[in-house]
Amino acid sequence: MGMAAEWLRWNAAKNAVRVNLYYSGAWAHDGPFLLTGDPRQRMANWCSRRGSVTGLLSWHSTMPALDKIAAATLKPIPVQDHVLFVADAIGTAVFAIEGAGAAFAANLDLFGVLVLSFTTALVGGIVRDVLLGCTPPASLRDWRYPAIAFAAGASAFFFHQYVVRIPSPALIALDAAGLGLFAVSGAAKAIEFKVPPLIAILLGTLTGVGGGVVRDLLLAQVPHILQSDIYATAALFGAALLVGGLRFGLPRGPMMFAGAAGCFVLRIVAVVQDWQLPRLHGN
Numbered sequence: 001m002g003m004a005a006e007w008l009r010w011n012a013a014k015n016a017v018r019v020n021l022y023y024s025g026a027w028a029h030d031g032p033f034l035l036t037g038d039p040r041q042r043m044a045n046w047c048s049r050r051g052s053v054t055g056l057l058s059w060h061s062t063m064p065a066l067d068k069i070a071a072a073t074l075k076p077i078p079v080q081d082h083v084l085f086v087a088d089a090i091g092t093a094v095f096a097i098e099g100a101g102a103a104f105a106a107n108l109d110l111f112g113v114l115v116l117s118f119t120t121a122l123v124g125g126i127v128r129d130v131l132l133g134c135t136p137p138a139s140l141r142d143w144r145y146p147a148i149a150f151a152a153g154a155s156a157f158f159f160h161q162y163v164v165r166i167p168s169p170a171l172i173a174l175d176a177a178g179l180g181l182f183a184v185s186g187a188a189k190a191i192e193f194k195v196p197p198l199i200a201i202l203l204g205t206l207t208g209v210g211g212g213v214v215r216d217l218l219l220a221q222v223p224h225i226l227q228s229d230i231y232a233t234a235a236l237f238g239a240a241l242l243v244g245g246l247r248f249g250l251p252r253g254p255m256m257f258a259g260a261a262g263c264f265v266l267r268i269v270a271v272v273q274d275w276q277l278p279r280l281h282g283n
Contacts, residue, residue, distance in 0.1 A: 187201060
């Protein structure tokens, strides 16, 4: 199935149709063999080498099966619009600076700062894209994302004396803004892939907090979201606002703003009021 879908992907690409496939191990073995010659002849040759695609059927009798395979495996890659990219770019820069701050606190060198900047800013989105079957992830297909993360991390490193002077309330506000932007952009992308609303909300939350979790694990710390005052919950709330509004047919742009604002406000109020989720206390 994976080989047939890959052949269809190659053929569709010639017609400028953007598709996303689920790959199989067969492609790793026979892929180079199929990269030369006429596509129909390549597929026929592959059928001959492997016996057939579906049992011992001939090439022509296999075509209906290929159509079914394509319908089952092909997914459109949504074209990322300007609003979504701007939200992603701002969130990437904010989270990269936050990752650099964690690296400063751990006394890491420049390389460590860049690693944590990249991780904090982009890993959540990478995991989201992998779960959606959108591979390679957008952060690896588009050079602008890692460039923004590395540039923000390097800037924080070389201008460290200015970064450390940023007041704590301002850092909290920037973090809350980045959390809201990532939560809504992640949920919006998940919706474009036609996933159920609950899954879109969870993937939006993952986009917002996933990088921070991996950052904390790299620093051998308990992830911040597991012990912080209303953090992941704020991302969940913002993503839910967006998904709920879209389900009721409201415009996406205003709902993305509302979702990011809702996440931001909840996070800031939780910090100011010292809101905490219930927890069990030992004796």
